[in-house]
Amino acid sequence: MNEVLKSSNDVLSEDKFLKLKDFISSLGNADGIAMPVLQEAQNIFGYLPLEVHKYISENINVSVAELYGITTFYSQFTLVPRGKHIVSVCLGTACYVKGARGLLDKCAELLGVEVGETTLDRQFSLQATRCLGCCGLAPVMTVDSDVYAQMDDLRKVKGILDKYREKEEEAS
């Protein structure tokens, strides 16, 4: 693991593991902590590669296979790094009957990826979610924590995505 630690520098840096260790210690010997630990690990690392599974396995005494069973069961865990920006289209019922499918297709087309994928430049990941709880604004999409409501007019999508792209370009 040390090899990996060194080679992938800050993505899997040692202080991140220490942070995780602190979190695990803070839980004491509570029962059934695999989920909270994995959730925290994903917050820390952004995703859950094998090294992180192994580290957790050693520290909470749950086999790697069982952890992997958990991380592949719940849709919020990701095993691969996600893009800088998360584009989510709500496919809840309220949004669906108001045409969210078209909205999702549009995003997929503009980003050139399928649902669940990340663009090659790691800028965007596209997701479909179920009900963001603002059905009144259906159809809804979010980019990171920004909510875009009443996206009936698909022509608006490009502008929205471009805004984040431009932000990136400016920043770099």
Next chain:
Amino acid sequence: MEKVNLTINGIKVSVPSDYTVLMAAKEAGVEIPTLCYLKDINEIAACRVCLVEVDINGVPMRNLPASCVLQVQEGMDVRTNTPRVRKAIKMNVELILANHNRECLTCTRNHSCELQSLCEELGIDQVRFQGEKRKLTIDALSPSIIRDSSKCILCGRCIAACKNMQGIGVLDFTNRGFNTEVAPAFSYSMRDAACTYCGQCIIACPVAALRERQYIDDVFDAIADPDKYVIVQTAPAVRAALGEEFGMPMGTPVTGKMVASLKRLGFDKVFDTNFSADLTILEEGTELLSRLTKGGTLPMITSCSPGWIRFCEMNYPDFLDNLSTCKSPQQMFGALAKSYYAEKANIDPKKIVSVSIMPCTSKKDECKRPEMAVDGLMDVDYSLTTRELASMIKQAGIKFTDLADETPDLMMAEGTGAGVIFGTTGGVMEAALRTVADILTGEDLADIEYTPVRGLEGIKFASVTLPVDKVPTEIRVAIAHGTKNAANLLDAIRRGEVDVHFIEIMACPGGCVHGGGQPFVSSKLRCEIDPKTERARALY
């Protein structure tokens, strides 16, 4: 236990109140089909094949419950063969088949497959549904075990065997819904996961989704090669189970027929691993004595189960020094064959092909370990399971049951007979202690009495007092079979709660008689008999 009265297909039965409907039906002489159920190991009600229709005191239960987990209740009226039940069961089997790589004719489980016999029992004559099938993954990287997702029916039996019974957890469900797959973490090969190759998952699997890696053709080729001198050794537990493959009752010892069939198969020499098992015991007994008197890492732990060795290496590396330095009987035999025997029989060791017939899937890996070679020659070239031997016998057209008994060839003087009980749990320990007693006192050891220790179920303890250096000394021993028990024992030692001198550990529950390479015993049969005890009978 309190009794409960119920009717099954109109037949009245009275059964203990903790029975399931499935067990009660057996009492009533009613067969209910099952698939995911494996008594005491996997009771998760996943396949929905054991469905029944139930009224409780005249009130119908909602839907069709799974009888394998449904506890009996007073006043239950259970029906198992109504059109509604039959239709539902058939459709669930059809749904399994729709996502199954149906190629029975060329499948290793042809005729030992529980799904196949279920189809036959239910008269499945069509599979209406077609569409996407599970992603095909075949992992054939390990020398021991092949995993084939296209045959898996997701019954979870292997997971229960590996995780709950063996305490290892190499396999688990991954993903969810239709994408569910049973696999090691990150879909790694079993070679790279912490697998002991004990094969308990294989004998738990109702289909061919987990199977041993076969070396039958290599062995046939070697036999046919005039330049090769092919010798074979057979482990004790093989003879206790081989007969099952030919319809003989479980627990029938078939040493003579086994030897006869091996000779007919064309092996140049047919030896018995007992021979080296005796040697192992002698060495192990001496080693124990030396560690006791001259000092050495104690407790000493047996090293003849490769499944256990892998387990120890991966999970308890701090106990590696405790392992006996003896090679396992398989390897010891192989090494002797290519040195001592080759010289005695004047054969070029390079021409010797050394084959072993084992109850074990882990031995396939053991014989391929790099340290198991001398001058680039492997001690053992191919390790076959009991099942593979049966297949060879069938392929060669040998009528096993009609064979007259024959005796194995002798490599040196005959064995003591102590080695044969290697096949079952406690055997090695007992034999080794007898050897020690013999060395020290020249007398036979009285029967060893085991005492259970609370909190360490599945582990047996005993002590014998022997005159070591003429001082009566208590030698405390322990036996653990199954890696979960082994882990518990080692943990107790780490915590300082157990203090013994000698430990026997076998990776498989019940020892080699229930090894991963033994004939398949259907879950149905496992409800009625326990292969561990039945087969052990054949060894004593």
Next chain:
Amino acid sequence: MKSLKEINERKESALQSLHGSDGLRVVVGMATCGLSAGANPVYQALKNGVEEKKLKHVAVSPTGCIGMCTYEPIVEVLNSDGSKITYVHMDEAKTKRVVEEHLEKGNPVKEYTVSGEMKNLEDLDFYKKQKRVVLKNCGAINPESIDEYIAVNGYQALAKVLLEMKPDDVIELLKASGLRGRGGAGFLTGQKWSFARKVEADQKYIICNADEGDPGAFMDRSVLEGDPHAILEAMAIGGYAIGASKGYIYIRAEYPVAVGRLKSAISQAKELGFLGDNIFGTDFSFDIEIRLGAGAFVCGEETALIASIEGKRGMSRNKPPFPAVSGLWGKPTCINNVETLANIPQIILNGPDWFRSFGTEKSAGTKVFALGGKVNNIGLVEIPMGITLREVVYEIGGGIPKGKAFKAVQTGGPSGGCITTADLDVPIDFDNLLAVGSMMGSGGMIVIDEDNCMVDIARFFLDFTVDESCGKCTPCREGTKRMLEILERITEGKGTDQDLVDLKDLAENIRITSLCALGQTAPNPVLSTMAHFMDEYIAHVKDHKCPAKVCKALIEFSINDKCTGCTLCARSCPAGAITGVLKEKHFIDKDICTRCGICVTTCKFQAIDVQ
């Protein structure tokens, strides 16, 4: 907090500070939906404005869901006499004006009120038929302030229960109220508690099911965001009644606002001693822990939820044994839905008869629905059981937008079914909805109009259940997938008569043989659309037509004679399928057209036909 007296004193002082010195209280709807619509800058502008201008007579508070999503962001100015002025569709600039004109000078800004007519939300049809019991505090109090909760009788029910009642009394009272679980199946809550009470054990648990997985429903979220203390109070009451000293709230991670508010509510409640050891000086101790879900609908199912809290894959297990006998870590466990719990403090305080005064004989009380889809007034509505769907859709919901024709209402989410015009006059309660082939479910209520294809809706729900099946049992894992494949074939115009037969057989089989209720109810959307809209299925299969013009494979776009040749469509078609010369009729190349429908929305002359 040791006695009733102490809490009453706290209540008095809390009541004082609800309003500013001059009695003005301004609240901003800051539930998820308000926040998405931009409530944060509005709140900040208010706060800053009031501070800058030193308006001591005004107290500003965030509050939970006010209920009417379409008007968000909403600001309400309340006078101490109970009258109020509601501002809707607010933004920063408007807020600044309200601060200056209304808060400072006392002149309400008429044009920002509903329809610019100074109407109160309560005056709208949307609210007239509603009865807010569960949502009483949502949109009224600041969910982040325990004092505001105490001001509205918060924790009085807990005090009463602990100081005056025996556990069995609490259960009897609940039984008498007739409260049924709002999480789906409608099981009598009092009875559920009494099962858990009867089992002897050294440790028991009570779990609040806040997983709210129905896509298109957000009742529970609104309660948690708007009135978190009510849930804590109810859980403590439940703990006392069944004999549990520990509670868990299992909440979906997609609800960060609710999680945050729950966390702060728990720490406030602990500080004041409503949670913790020896509550109100009794020997009852109770603690609550939050556990987050991680995106799995099946974890709303009780046994899967328990597995998830135990840190495992959320796979259901066979029942019996029921959680009340063997639940979390093998201990007796009682699981209640958020909305169920939210009713309980009020039932304790006001009595079972009060509760029974709403609703019907067999379904007492109110039910919150997330009204959405093709209806004018979208939002959270709480109605007394027993009013009809027609009242909900047409009076509360204000009917179907754009003059389209009503087709159906879908209730019960992926486990439910659709209800058609024929059954619009059925009074809403647990049993009636079941009788018409749907179910109450947790409260999603989606209105479907003529532009929605029912086969496509069924496909949508099956797609959901296939995605969310835990994969443990055969019928659900394999069967729903085959149903989805058949529905996909049908929506692509490749369905056959045999497909329709297979679909029914599969549905029936999955219903009666699946291990848990997810599978058992998964076929419902198909069964119910097949029962009511078989003609649509047949149109897809036999005529290869999608009557609602939704299924892409079955529709065609063409340009009719109304075309003026404005070229707008040609410029907006992403596929470049439209050609034509300025001022001449345009033409769609059907082979290139991807049927995205953009041209239809673009054309100002209704010149594009869909067939």
